[in-house]
Amino acid sequence: MSVQTSRRQFLVGSGALAIGFTLAGPATSAAAAAAASNGLVRVEAVGAPANTTQSWLVLTKKGITVYSGKVELGTGVQTALAQMVVEELRLGVADVDWVQGDTLLSVSQGGTTGSKSIQNGGIQLQQAAATAFQELSHRAAAHFKVTPDQLVAQDGRFSLATRSGHSSGHTVTYKDLLKSGVTVLPLDQTVPLMAANKYVVVGTNVPRVDLPAKMDATFRFLHDVTVPGMLHGRVVRPTGRNSTQPVISNLDRAKAIEGFVDVVQHDRFIGVVATSEWAASVAASPKSGISVSWTTGPKMIAQADLPAAVRDPANHYRSVVEIDDGVAPILATADQVLNSQYFSPFHMHGGMGASTAVADVRRAPDPATGIQATIWSGTQNVTALAGAIAPLLGLAPAAVRVIYVEASGCYGHNGADDCAADAAVLSQAVGKPVRVQWTRQDEHAWEPLGGAQAHDMQGAVGPDGIIAWSHLNYAPTANSRPVDGTPGTLLAGTLMGKLPAPLPSSSVDSSGRNAPVTYDFPQRVEARLLKSFVTTGPTSAAPASPLTYLIPRTTALRSLGGFSNSFANESFFDELAHAGGHDPLELRIASLPDPRAVAVCEALRDVWRTRPPGGDGTGAGVAFHQYEVVNAYVATYAEVRVDPDTGKVTVTRVVVAHDCGLIVNPDGLRNQIEGNVVQGVGRTLKEEVFYTDDRVTSVAWQTSSFNPGPQYEVLRFNEVPAIETILINHTDKPPLGAGEPAIGTIGGAIGNAIFAAIGKRIRTLPFTPDRVKAALTG
Amino acid sequence: MASRKILLNGKRVAAEYQAIGSGDSETSEALLYWLRERFGQQGPRFGCGVSQCGACTVLLDDVPIRSCTRQLHTVDDNAEIRTLDGLSGKRPHPLQREFVELQAGQCAFCANGMIMGSLGWIEGRITAGNHEVPSEAEIEDFLSGATPNGQGNYICRCGTHTRIVAAIRSAAKEMVR
Numbered sequence: 001m002s003v004q005t006s007r008r009q010f011l012v013g014s015g016a017l018a019i020g021f022t023l024a025g026p027a028t029s030a031a032a033a034a035a036a037s038n039g040l041v042r043v044e045a046v047g048a049p050a051n052t053t054q055s056w057l058v059l060t061k062k063g064i065t066v067y068s069g070k071v072e073l074g075t076g077v078q079t080a081l082a083q084m085v086v087e088e089l090r091l092g093v094a095d096v097d098w099v100q101g102d103t104l105l106s107v108s109q110g111g112t113t114g115s116k117s118i119q120n121g122g123i124q125l126q127q128a129a130a131t132a133f134q135e136l137s138h139r140a141a142a143h144f145k146v147t148p149d150q151l152v153a154q155d156g157r158f159s160l161a162t163r164s165g166h167s168s169g170h171t172v173t174y175k176d177l178l179k180s181g182v183t184v185l186p187l188d189q190t191v192p193l194m195a196a197n198k199y200v201v202v203g204t205n206v207p208r209v210d211l212p213a214k215m216d217a218t219f220r221f222l223h224d225v226t227v228p229g230m231l232h233g234r235v236v237r238p239t240g241r242n243s244t245q246p247v248i249s250n251l252d253r254a255k256a257i258e259g260f261v262d263v264v265q266h267d268r269f270i271g272v273v274a275t276s277e278w279a280a281s282v283a284a285s286p287k288s289g290i291s292v293s294w295t296t297g298p299k300m301i302a303q304a305d306l307p308a309a310v311r312d313p314a315n316h317y318r319s320v321v322e323i324d325d326g327v328a329p330i331l332a333t334a335d336q337v338l339n340s341q342y343f344s345p346f347h348m349h350g351g352m353g354a355s356t357a358v359a360d361v362r363r364a365p366d367p368a369t370g371i372q373a374t375i376w377s378g379t380q381n382v383t384a385l386a387g388a389i390a391p392l393l394g395l396a397p398a399a400v401r402v403i404y405v406e407a408s409g410c411y412g413h414n415g416a417d418d419c420a421a422d423a424a425v426l427s428q429a430v431g432k433p434v435r436v437q438w439t440r441q442d443e444h445a446w447e448p449l450g451g452a453q454a455h456d457m458q459g460a461v462g463p464d465g466i467i468a469w470s471h472l473n474y475a476p477t478a479n480s481r482p483v484d485g486t487p488g489t490l491l492a493g494t495l496m497g498k499l500p501a502p503l504p505s506s507s508v509d510s511s512g513r514n515a516p517v518t519y520d521f522p523q524r525v526e527a528r529l530l531k532s533f534v535t536t537g538p539t540s541a542a543p544a545s546p547l548t549y550l551i552p553r554t555t556a557l558r559s560l561g562g563f564s565n566s567f568a569n570e571s572f573f574d575e576l577a578h579a580g581g582h583d584p585l586e587l588r589i590a591s592l593p594d595p596r597a598v599a600v601c602e603a604l605r606d607v608w609r610t611r612p613p614g615g616d617g618t619g620a621g622v623a624f625h626q627y628e629v630v631n632a633y634v635a636t637y638a639e640v641r642v643d644p645d646t647g648k649v650t651v652t653r654v655v656v657a658h659d660c661g662l663i664v665n666p667d668g669l670r671n672q673i674e675g676n677v678v679q680g681v682g683r684t685l686k687e688e689v690f691y692t693d694d695r696v697t698s699v700a701w702q703t704s705s706f707n708p709g710p711q712y713e714v715l716r717f718n719e720v721p722a723i724e725t726i727l728i729n730h731t732d733k734p735p736l737g738a739g740e741p742a743i744g745t746i747g748g749a750i751g752n753a754i755f756a757a758i759g760k761r762i763r764t765l766p767f768t769p770d771r772v773k774a775a776l777t778g
Numbered sequence: 779m780a781s782r783k784i785l786l787n788g789k790r791v792a793a794e795y796q797a798i799g800s801g802d803s804e805t806s807e808a809l810l811y812w813l814r815e816r817f818g819q820q821g822p823r824f825g826c827g828v829s830q831c832g833a834c835t836v837l838l839d840d841v842p843i844r845s846c847t848r849q850l851h852t853v854d855d856n857a858e859i860r861t862l863d864g865l866s867g868k869r870p871h872p873l874q875r876e877f878v879e880l881q882a883g884q885c886a887f888c889a890n891g892m893i894m895g896s897l898g899w900i901e902g903r904i905t906a907g908n909h910e911v912p913s914e915a916e917i918e919d920f921l922s923g924a925t926p927n928g929q930g931n932y933i934c935r936c937g938t939h940t941r942i943v944a945a946i947r948s949a950a951k952e953m954v955r
Binding site: 707 | 779798805811815820821823825826827830861863870877881883885886889915917919922923924932933934935936940943
């Protein structure tokens with residue numbers, strides 16, 4: 001395996017930011033990789049054991065290596081995080097080496113989730129860099145026999161400051177200072193960070209460090225990882241979600257395939273291993289290899305029944321009142337009260353690349369490191385994955401090393417972790433490294449999904465605006481991420497008879513994200529939590545054995561409940577505004593107490609005032625939300641054209657006003673917002689998982705003779721609107737995540753624009769031609 | 779085992795391929811797997827395996843094809859195959875350069891398809907005597923599989939569409955000269 005090294009300009013400054021990927025592969029043994037993290041200045045976790053192999057930051061005479069627990073998921077965060085690190089080290093634009101998401105080498109920063117890599121992870125890395133910088137400045141002070149405050153640092157050099165604060169010309173390089181000895185430091189939270197007004201790298205459009213290699217095919221994606229002696233595996237899934245008692249036949253036919261190695265079965269987990277991917281695919285195909293017959297299991301709730309079933313108390317395990325400002329008396333007595341029901345379907349992540357993993361599970365642990373299983377995965381959380389896989393393999397957690405390698409964009413918890421477990425189980429069974437690449441049908445049918453949600457909205461409006469608001473949110477929770485010590489959180493684990501973790505006790509950080517609004521009127525928010533599987537009692541959150549799914553497995557998909565909740569909230573806000581005779585944008589501005597929230601809405605005033613008049617098949621709408629109620633602020637304007645004959649909605653223009661505090665990389669931020677818009681438009685107009693009471697039936701991107709019936713359609717190039725972004729930068733505020741705040745505003749803005757265009761309120765996603773046509777003629 | 783010799787990015791190469799059955803019932807290794815496993819090509823990527831996303835696109839005798847469903851026994855000996863891996867000369871191809879210049883990627887797993895697909899499409903237009911720079915709408919339709927004789931839809935899931943279209947148009951201005 002090649003280790004890509006970039007041209008190094010470490011400690012020299014003035015170069016383009018480049019990152020050397022020191023991806024630890026089999027060529028580098030675990031022991032060697034751990035030894036390589038010894039450095040001249042090394043920052044490790046507070047309270048780390050003396051023999052820890054995990055670091056935050058290591059400086060050697062050869063270069064600087066950042067050990068990031070937050071990983072690059074294809075969002076450009078690696079570039080932005082590197083900007084923050086080199087800034088704090090006063091390196092100017094400089095090169096760094098980058099190790100990300102390695103349970104052996106990097107300090108755990110939790111999952112790379114929830115748009116927190118800059119907001120939380122970046123601050124931690126800055127603090128690590130500041131810790132290292134303080135050590136360097138102490139060394140420089142000793143070198144010049146002065147105090148640190150008499151020094152200035154720039155581009156990897158310290159200089160004696162003149163009285164005016166400028167460099168005197170006497171300099172010493174970091175490289176020279178590093179020669180003076182070895183220092184290992186715990187990350188020091190008390191070291192002050194650089195003042196934002198001194199930034200020279202943060203806030204600039206540093207180009208993405210990864211894109212050149214991605215465009216000339218020298219970038220190594222997870223899908224390109226190979227290890228010596230590696231075999232290829234395919235998993236043969238049950239026909240239905242609850243199918244049981246598999247019977248394998250045609251084994252001889254599979255055995256006759258050149259390159260066939262083995263069939264592995266553990267209860268309902270069945271896999272085929274071969275020497276090439278093609279041979280594995282042929283051996284796993286019922287047309288040419290093994291055939292597996294299954295007994296149909298208990299029925300799930302069918303898709304068509306879900307809008308009613310999700311509201312049925314018999315299917316809830318819990319009901320949680322999250323906010324109640326005492327709205328009942330107001331709603332009971334108000335003159336104008338509206339009630340509306342909203343619904344959005346299951347959505348999938350649908351990563352471009354099918355989930356892939358390579359696992360090398362040995363018969364015995366490595367004597368030097370104790371590691372017995374090494375897994376290369378695109379997981380969002382190497383630590384949790386290692387903790388969930390270890391008991392599945394019967395190993396201690398410390399014996400499992402998970403190494404993150406970038407896969408295609410995931411937009412949340414997709415099939416990456418499940419695929420890693422597949423590879424690990426197969427590798428353990430055959431005693432050789434195994435690569436598993438899911439088929440598209442595996443991905444579409446079995447990846448954990450973003451949950452469907454239903455919303456009962458009630459609100460009262462008067463001449464001065466909205467006076468009371470109630471949101472009753474019915475939804476499954478996001479509950480399928482790998483959990484340390486719980487192998488049943490992995491798909492392979494459930495197929496092997498392990499039970500998943502109990503369902504969460506609230507909708508917070510799950511389907512309840514952005515269920516509350518940040519307007520100043522009184523509100524009530526209640527969550528009714530839908531059972532994902534049969535539990536041990538009416539109000540029990542614990543899975544009954546054997547596991548019986550009631551709905552497809554649900555998990556975190558970009559913004560979690562934020563997409564559906566804000567669709568319902570912002571559509572209903574529009575309904576109340578129109579009912580009360582208020583301008584929808586001005587009523588939002590008048591109802592928002594936070595000046596930053598007001599500012600993003602006001603940023604849309606010009607475009608709003610020149611919007612199409614509506615009523616003639618074209619129209620415009622706005623929506624606002626503050627991500628997670630306390631993070632980035634987003635206001636979105638959308639224009640649509642509705643074809644009166646077909647009902648087809650075309651989104652022609654989207655303008656997003658966005659405030660995520662300090663902007664680290666403006667162009668990277670715009671790229672993320674544009675992605676939110678496109679994916680949001682797709683989820684609003686087209687995307688929907690189709691399933692029966694037995695299985696997911698949308699298993700490809702479009703309908704074909706092989707996959708008849710509706711499939712999982714995503715937005716096409718000629719359906720993408722013109723996108724404009726208005727960035728509001730606050731250099732004096734902390735940076736907030738931007739990976740998913742904007743997507744939540746898209747459904748509401750489009751729904752409101754459709755209302756303006758045709759005078760019909762459509763409350764169920766997606767806004768397909770059939771649904772819009774029905775509204776037009778209804 | 780049968781074998782195939784091709785011209786891969788200008789070099790003559792040969793390798794065996796796996797197949798079962800014969801005649802009309804013959805099934806053989808997908809060109810995608812063959813290029814990746816036997817020749818280490820990383821540009822063409824497995825996205826869907828059913829010719830619906832474009833991530834596996836390569837040029838076969840200058841025509842963009844979906845290598846995930848193209849079986850080796852249907853590829854002629856001496857066929858010329860071009861992949862993203864071989865696109866750069868001493869300098870990046872204009873398409874590669876403009877994709878970087880306009881930051882037309884997020885995860886960029888799909889970029890192979892857009893680059894190789896539009897490469898074949900634009901070169902094909904030029905060969906047919908059309909030196910017009912394609913409009914944004916033409917590029918969007920090509921990438922949506924809406925062009926007559928087009929090669930199907932190209933999917934980008936991150937939502938980098940507007941930048942990708944701008945990058946292709948910018949590169950096309952140079953390519954048609």
